[in-house]
Amino acid sequence: MELELPLIWFIGVGMKPALFQAVCPVYIIEEEPELQRFVIAPMDEEAFVRRPTDGDTVLQATIKRYMSRETKVRLHQPVFRSTVLRAYEDRCAVCNLGHRELLDAAHIIPDSHDLGIASVVNGMALCKIHHAAFDSFLMGIRPDHVVQIRPDLLEEVDGPMLQHGLKELHGKPLMKLPSARGERPKRELLDMAYGRFLAGTAA
Ligand SMILES: [Zn+2]
Known part of the structure; x- marks a missing residue:
């Protein structure tokens, strides 16, 4: 989070065999130490290449984007798809x-x-x-x-x-x-x- 580095997040969507949906790039935008967890936000590739021009760092821009519903949907969609298709065996x-x-x-x-x-x-x-x-x-x-x-x-x-x-x-x-x-x-x-x-x- 401090280095503002992009990460790849592997989300488990099935067991036996273990299946993961990769979501990338994502950033850690907040730490919640009392809950022992982090808040992770996805960044769309386009914005990543474009780089924010208004003086924001990538992390700041990510936080702004994360607040929009659009970004949350983008994160949920591939995970939902993988989970459902796996459950119905394609x-x-x-x-x-x-x-x-x-x-x-x-x-x-x-x-x-x-x-x-x-x-x-x-x-x-x-x-x-x-x-x-x-x-x-x-x-x-x-x-x-x-x-x-x-x-x-x-x-x-x-x-x-x-x-x-x-x-x-x-x-x-x-x-x-x-x-x-x-x-x-x-x-x-x-x-x-x-x-x-x-x-x-x-x-
Ligand atoms: Zn059909």
Whole structure:
């Protein structure tokens, strides 16, 4: 902290095998000796190269940036993604698609909401299509883990993506859940998200 040197922070996201998400560069911006911990803030690479011009040191600029929500999100995002994808063994919860490039770590309750925490119990690994369908209420997930497709979509006739990718999944249970119970979606969060789906469907 005194030398204002950039560090690489390895955050554990899984055990057996041990997996870490590297976040860099980060700076130690504060010491909390009574709690025996440090406050760590990420610095985006762009700002690092640009160097602050207003007389701030890198550390001072980092502290200013850390105060913005944007920076906190940038730190949480890769850790949330790694944790969720690992828990779902790189598979879409809805269709079991197993290509990491096509998967997202979706929030059950959006992170703009107070309860939208970046925790695996508020997450699900979803492929791009199912993530977008979930976020736009074309698809809901019942608290008992059954997929629901918006009624008007079930009436629609179209190509294979609509048919196999959405309509045929209606009423089917999720295909992939974390094997550890403690990592499965929290019931209250699913309840709330399903309520939002029903409200969206009725509208
Ligand atoms: Zn999917």
